[in-house]
Amino acid sequence: MSKKNADLGKDSIGKLMLKLSAPAIIAQIVNVLYNIVDRIFIGRMPSGDLAMAGVGVAFPIILLISAFSSLVGMGGAPLAAIRMGQKDNDGAEKIMANSFSLLIIIAIILTIVFTLFKEPILMAFGASDKTLVYGMDYIGIYLIGTVFVQIALGMNAYINTQGFAKIGMMTVTIGAIINIVLDPIFIFGLNLGVKGAALATLISQAVSAIWVLKFLFGKNSILKIRKENLKLDKKIVGSIVGLGMAPFIMQSTESLVLISLNTQLSKYGGDLAVGAMTIMSSIMQMTILPLTGLTQGAQPIISYNFGANNIDRVKKAFKVCLISSLVFTSGAYILLMTSSEFVVKIFNSDPSLLKITSDSIKVYFAAIFILGAQIACQQTFLALGQAKISLFLALLRKIILLIPLIFILPNFTSDGLFGVLLAEPVADIIAALTTLICFAVFYKKTLSKIKEDKSKINSEAIKPV
Numbered sequence: 001m002s003k004k005n006a007d008l009g010k011d012s013i014g015k016l017m018l019k020l021s022a023p024a025i026i027a028q029i030v031n032v033l034y035n036i037v038d039r040i041f042i043g044r045m046p047s048g049d050l051a052m053a054g055v056g057v058a059f060p061i062i063l064l065i066s067a068f069s070s071l072v073g074m075g076g077a078p079l080a081a082i083r084m085g086q087k088d089n090d091g092a093e094k095i096m097a098n099s100f101s102l103l104i105i106i107a108i109i110l111t112i113v114f115t116l117f118k119e120p121i122l123m124a125f126g127a128s129d130k131t132l133v134y135g136m137d138y139i140g141i142y143l144i145g146t147v148f149v150q151i152a153l154g155m156n157a158y159i160n161t162q163g164f165a166k167i168g169m170m171t172v173t174i175g176a177i178i179n180i181v182l183d184p185i186f187i188f189g190l191n192l193g194v195k196g197a198a199l200a201t202l203i204s205q206a207v208s209a210i211w212v213l214k215f216l217f218g219k220n221s222i223l224k225i226r227k228e229n230l231k232l233d234k235k236i237v238g239s240i241v242g243l244g245m246a247p248f249i250m251q252s253t254e255s256l257v258l259i260s261l262n263t264q265l266s267k268y269g270g271d272l273a274v275g276a277m278t279i280m281s282s283i284m285q286m287t288i289l290p291l292t293g294l295t296q297g298a299q300p301i302i303s304y305n306f307g308a309n310n311i312d313r314v315k316k317a318f319k320v321c322l323i324s325s326l327v328f329t330s331g332a333y334i335l336l337m338t339s340s341e342f343v344v345k346i347f348n349s350d351p352s353l354l355k356i357t358s359d360s361i362k363v364y365f366a367a368i369f370i371l372g373a374q375i376a377c378q379q380t381f382l383a384l385g386q387a388k389i390s391l392f393l394a395l396l397r398k399i400i401l402l403i404p405l406i407f408i409l410p411n412f413t414s415d416g417l418f419g420v421l422l423a424e425p426v427a428d429i430i431a432a433l434t435t436l437i438c439f440a441v442f443y444k445k446t447l448s449k450i451k452e453d454k455s456k457i458n459s460e461a462i463k464p465v
Contacts, residue, residue, distance in 0.1 A: 021297025060255035067251035073157035075244020085307025097229030107147035145202035152208035175208035246390035268416035276357040295379035302383035325372030333369040367425035374432040377439040397431035
């Protein structure tokens, strides 16, 4: 390991977690702030309500583009870290270079498909005659920068997985700061409106992409993108896609969950209930993203030491990750259960909306305390390269449990709105318990086998010749 980055195989686990998680958490918080500020600027435009709606119907496309970057980045980075732990940096570089090529190909395909069919897609996502023009203006410019989004988000994972967490944090921070600065200039100063917001995003993503590539091609990166490794290898691509499918599904299905929730909430609670969900979705994002940053800090440590057969360090890193995650989500639970009105007032102070949202929070977030265990275990599965289990658990919570429960539970409760909201904690509890059981079985079985194999190798090594 370079002296400029963390030594994943030797440094104190607690200090490593702090060193790697803190920048990741800060980066995620910056991301949240960027999203909120971006919406504030668009909302203050003339006809801001229509502009917000237009950008809103384009948001599933943006989520899908980001999901593809996670498919490759979060699928390949843990595999590269495992190879590094095995002292196979050449293998890690092949994985990273294949990821780069795959991201470029995906970016080209997504740009062409969405550009050709953006109007019918936006209409299918709920655009009206009045909001379609805003959605078309925004996504038309945003799609030009798809390749920058793929590189900035997908390849940044390879910076973090080498232990350069501060560099990885700067990728997100630089882009967010540029976006926030350019938004008012382009939207109001140059009178470009929604097009200005999209242009600001495009430029910020381009700068972030350049930052990432400058580092990975530079002398300070342990792993380098080399020309001879850019040709796609079917086996490597299959492994990347297999492991990355779980985070891809988690992100790409988020829009489907929101559509399902809004449909049912509108049916049982009207526009106020939909407005409440908009606020609760923002609160969930503010909880999940820092938690994701925390668990991402553990991923390189677990992957590297798993590859190096340092099982004691794997166990200790997981333990620190699990406890930290549970403390975080338990704190969020206490805050939301005791101060829900205070939290809601950050977004809106309308009395009617304030009441329905603060009441809904106590149902919707009733099981958020257990979410820490679920995400810690799920991220550890990713770190250990367990693609099939990660995929199943990603499908379990949203597709198998949450979406069906949103439509089923209102039929069994006297208050349909309560039934819709109840779907979230029920899905959380079932998914978390299932994840814990799967993890306990796998963890014990796999790590014990590795320990046995290591003992056999050591015993063979000391046999007399």
